[in-house]
Amino acid sequence: xxxxxxxxxxxxxxxxxxxxxxxxxxxxxxxxxxxxxxxxxxxxxxxxxxxxxxxxxxxxxxxxxxxxxxxxxxxxxxxxxxxxxxxxxxxxxxxxxxxxxxxxxxxxxxxxxxxxxxxxxxxxxxxxxxxxxxxxxxxxxxxxxxxxxxxxxxxxxxxxxxxxxxxxxxxxxxxxxxxxxxxxxxxxxxxxxxxxxxxxxxxxxxxxxxxxxxxxxxxxxxxxxxxxxxxxxxxxxxxxxxxxxxxxxxxxxxxxxxxxxxxxxxxxxxxxxxxxxxxxxxxxxxxxxxxxxxxxxxxxxxxxxxxxxxxxxxxxxxxxxxxxxxxxxxxxxxxxxxxxxxxxxxxxxxxxxxxxxxxxxxxxxxxxxxxxxxxxxxxxxxxxxxxxxxxxxxxxxxxxxxxxxxxxxxxxxxxxxxxxxxxxxxxxxxxxxxxxxxxxxxxxxxxxxxxxxxxxxxxxxxxxxxxxxxxxxxxxxxx
Amino acid sequence: xxxxxxxxxxxxxxxxxxxxxxxxxxxxxxxxxxxxxxxxxxxxxxxxxxxxxxxxxxxxxxxxxxxxxxxxxxxxxxxxxxxxxxxxxxxxxxxxx
Numbered sequence: 001x002x003x004x005x006x007x008x009x010x011x012x013x014x015x016x017x018x019x020x021x022x023x024x025x026x027x028x029x030x031x032x033x034x035x036x037x038x039x040x041x042x043x044x045x046x047x048x049x050x051x052x053x054x055x056x057x058x059x060x061x062x063x064x065x066x067x068x069x070x071x072x073x074x075x076x077x078x079x080x081x082x083x084x085x086x087x088x089x090x091x092x093x094x095x096x097x098x099x100x101x102x103x104x105x106x107x108x109x110x111x112x113x114x115x116x117x118x119x120x121x122x123x124x125x126x127x128x129x130x131x132x133x134x135x136x137x138x139x140x141x142x143x144x145x146x147x148x149x150x151x152x153x154x155x156x157x158x159x160x161x162x163x164x165x166x167x168x169x170x171x172x173x174x175x176x177x178x179x180x181x182x183x184x185x186x187x188x189x190x191x192x193x194x195x196x197x198x199x200x201x202x203x204x205x206x207x208x209x210x211x212x213x214x215x216x217x218x219x220x221x222x223x224x225x226x227x228x229x230x231x232x233x234x235x236x237x238x239x240x241x242x243x244x245x246x247x248x249x250x251x252x253x254x255x256x257x258x259x260x261x262x263x264x265x266x267x268x269x270x271x272x273x274x275x276x277x278x279x280x281x282x283x284x285x286x287x288x289x290x291x292x293x294x295x296x297x298x299x300x301x302x303x304x305x306x307x308x309x310x311x312x313x314x315x316x317x318x319x320x321x322x323x324x325x326x327x328x329x330x331x332x333x334x335x336x337x338x339x340x341x342x343x344x345x346x347x348x349x350x351x352x353x354x355x356x357x358x359x360x361x362x363x364x365x366x367x368x369x370x371x372x373x374x375x376x377x378x379x380x381x382x383x384x385x386x387x388x389x390x391x392x393x394x395x396x397x398x399x400x401x402x403x404x405x406x407x408x409x410x411x412x413x414x415x416x417x418x419x420x421x422x423x424x425x426x427x428x429x430x431x432x433x434x435x436x437x438x439x440x441x442x443x444x445x446x447x448x449x450x451x452x453x454x455x456x457x458x459x460x461x462x463x464x465x466x467x468x469x470x471x472x473x474x475x476x477x478x479x
Numbered sequence: 480x481x482x483x484x485x486x487x488x489x490x491x492x493x494x495x496x497x498x499x500x501x502x503x504x505x506x507x508x509x510x511x512x513x514x515x516x517x518x519x520x521x522x523x524x525x526x527x528x529x530x531x532x533x534x535x536x537x538x539x540x541x542x543x544x545x546x547x548x549x550x551x552x553x554x555x556x557x558x559x560x561x562x563x564x565x566x567x568x569x570x571x572x573x574x575x576x
Contacts, residue, residue, distance in 0.1 A: 019518060020495055020499060020505050022514070022518070023496070023499045023500070023511075023514070023515065023518070024499050026507065026510065026511045026514045026561075027499070027500055027502070027503040027504075027507060027511060028507075029504065029506060032507060032510060032511075032565045032568065033562065033565040033566065033568070035514075036510070036559075036561045037562070038563055039514060039517070039518055039558070040517070040554075040558040041525060043505065043517075043518070043520075043521065043523075043554055043558075046521070046524060046569075047523065047524065047527065050524050050527055050528070051527070054531045057523045058531070060524055060529075060531050061534065061535065063535060063540065064531050064534075064540065066524065066529050066531065067533075067540045067541070067544040067547075068530050068531075068544070068547065069546040070544055070548075071526070071530075071543070071544035071545065071546070071547030072547060072548070072551055074549060075548035075549060075550065075551030075552040075555065076551045076552070076554075076555040078548075078552050078556070079551060079552040079553065079554070079555035079556030079557070079559070080556065080559055082488075082552075082556050082560075083556040083557075083558075083559030083560040083563065084559065084563075086560065088563075088564070091509060091513070091560070091564070092509075094556075094560060095513050095516055095557075095560075097514060097552070098513075098516055098517070098520075098553045098556050098557045098560075099516050099519070101549040101550070101552045101553045102516065102519045102520045102522060102549070102550060102553040104549045105520065105522040105523065105525075105546045105547070105549040105550035105553065106522045106525070108526070108542055108545060108546035108549065109522060109526055109546050110544075112529050112539050112542035112543060112546065113529065113540075115538075115539075116533075116536055116538065116539040116542075121526065132482050164507060168501050190529055198519045227512055229517065230512055230515060232520040233516070234496075234515070234519045236519075236522070237519050237520075237521050237522045237525075238489060238492070240522045240525040241485075243484060243525065244524075244525045244528045244529070245485075246524055246525065246528065247485065247488045248521070249521055249522065249524055249525055250485060250488045250489050250492060251488055251491070251492035251495070252492070252494070252518055252519075252521040253492070253519065253521065253522075254488075254490075254491075254492030254493040254495075254496060255492050255493070255495055255496035255499065255518070256494040256496065256515045256516075256518050256519040256521075257493065258492075258494070258495070258496025258497045259494065259496040259497070259499060259500045259511075259515050260512075260515060262496075262497060263496075263500060263503070263508060263511065263512055263515070266503070266508065267508070270569075284520065288543065296571050315491075317503040345488075353505070355505050360508060360512070361505045361508035361509065362504075362505050362506050362507055362508035362509040362510065362511075363509050364567075365506040365509075365568075366509055366510070366564045366567060367504070369568050370567050375568070378506075380505065398563075405480060415496050423525070429564070435501075440510045440573055454572035471554060475521050
């Protein structure tokens, strides 16, 4: 072994170690931020390792440098700008977009190697002829394409650019996807047989497969899909590692792939959905329209902000249930002002965080942290559920399915079995909501019909602002 | 590296990934996903390899460069956005009175 090889070996080893430590650290609140930086450092280290290896062996042509610099600057610039500008509420779609681009990168690498075999390098000659190489190219293209189109569709659906087309909820979609899958398989074997032109067929059908699989999935299940696609992009990276013969790529890709799978599993548990039903079950709303005709509300109590303020003032213990609607209205800061007033009046305020509040597990925690809500006030579902009977007022802000008692009481409900917050146990429940529309699942919420539930209609931010005004008038929080 | 040893690398890497994410508080799911996502942009190394080995093949250089751009978009954006999220958690102790 000569020096450049040894140096690269040591750097790669170090990078893998740091990446592993980084992922490990990301799973603890205290160390998370440093761990993220550590992982970023490891990634830059790996680039230095690779470039110094080539500088020490074959050298890097000026032309290559130019293209490296162009690609790096454009990619990093756009990435940095998007990361700085994007609002915290759009986090799921942002992760989806980044993820899709990672998949695209693996796809392009494999495509490049497949179309332009690098012939003038001796070590590559038999390597490129080998079956293994064809297989890894195919896998990289297949997984990379699915990751890319799937992530883009997921992003578009979360952004509201794409709705769920009707045909995707019928059985037809399974047939269509099976056709795509079989076509991918045919292209795969054709490619291995040495027919290079079928690579384009593989690119096209696997892209279509990514679209076909993601399109029927409803908004509520999207985080699970993004997490799964995140895992795929790791697998695509590992496959690209086989293509260019890089252990570092394989280790890092495999780590991300495996970690992504675990995270997906955790999310599924939180929503009481199996991965199979997420992927092949279609969106929940499609099932519920078929299930029962109990879509009408019979006993809605509507109330004014003033009444809500009066009840809050008289309370001893208040639990806030924030949901995605709160985030959409960007009302987390206004909410914080309301709770500050209540706290100044000696009222105990706690936030009940459902595992899938917001759009992704942990998303709501991020949003509330942004509004400076103390960490100790955020209670997880299992901790807070026994507290509801002793609670005077529950404020439900833009949450819907996660407070639906149907999940406990109605075994025919598609939500049945999903863990929910038992808000109906509290003395009074105020639901702040724009209108009577259903949640992501598209299912009627029995909570709204209960006698101890009052609806306060309006945009979350506006209602909270009004609430601040009313509380002021009542002298709450004034010294 | 022989294919077999690369397979070992794949296997051990996967096991490591499974082991690393044992217990994660729900708070950290989103940042963790975002951070892991940034790491999956490690394909930038493959893109770099492609560019270096292209040796004057312009279409290949372009493909490599675009691929590098996509990967770095993922890496840089991913780490920055994760840092932004985590900054919100670490800010709290200083605000506590």
